[in-house]
Amino acid sequence: MSAHQKVLRVRYTKIELIRLKRRLVVARKIHRILRERLTILISELYSMLKEAIECRRRIHELLIEVYSSLIKSYGHLSESELSMLTEGIPPYIKLYIATKNVMGVITPMLEVRRGKEKATYTLSETCIPLQDVIKRMDKLIEDIVTLAELEKSIQLLSYEVIRTKRRVNALEHILIPRIENTIRFLTMMFEEREREEKARLKHVKTVLTKRRSGE
């Protein structure tokens, strides 16, 4: 007997049958809601995946550009000059970490905010490739933060998808079929009892008629 063909262990009473029918209705409602939730979670997961792939591609492109510009800037400035310039950068970028709620899944929300202080250099202090590096680095940091947010969200959403899928499957393939089987079994049993009762009554009636005719 496979799992879904099994019947639940219940008392063979009509009250139990009524209870089972109510349980079936509730189980179906929960199943529908969970299925709907699963659909949303999966669509959200796919859209985040697409965005993460796009973001990663953008980061790779930016890194190639940044590194090539940085190498070019070594041609104009010495290493000590470059380190002196970088040491003077004030911490003008702040990272805020908060949470956002996606269909009941709490995912991180990262945000880059720029302070009033800004790293400013004149062209005489630096060179064109280094200015290019500085410009692209701002975009790069934002993209890296976005990617981090997306990847953690994807991870958390996938766990939730697995959990919800397991619940949906348990309801769909185990609980609901078992309740249905039990209802069918109990209904058949009560019908059989009714038929037996009818047959017995008929038999009693014939016996009584025979007795009366004999008198």
Added chain:
Amino acid sequence: MEKELEELLKAELLRYANKHIPYARKTLKELLSEDFPHIICRDGSRHYFHRKELEYLASLLPREAWQLIRLPILIVLSPELGEGAAVINGNLECYIVCKILGLKYEGQSRMIIYRPQIAELRRKLRTATQYALSLKSLLEKSEELEARF
């Protein structure tokens, strides 16, 4: 007693399915004035908004409308419309959605959008929109089913 329990369970189902919905939505003006714009969800968690999204919304709307629009915009998924269809309620909400999706706004206060449009909307307003499940039809369907027995 059984009937009361059933009613309680229904309420519980509604609560569970929409536990991520905020207790009270805030206006765009309120959110813009906050340092860390956020709302409290029904499950007690905090949902923060990306400032960029709020600024983007502010750029789409005239200044007078900032105190009229309440965020997050709810994308109500209604199974009676078919799988993947959702409803947006409210004049300003519809106006914003039309602007973002490049649709023509005709003064409607309720509009239906479909899966690719939902994905586009969510991509642009990830924290300023939230899903909500319309369970009315689900519960009605179950009542029909119950009546069959």
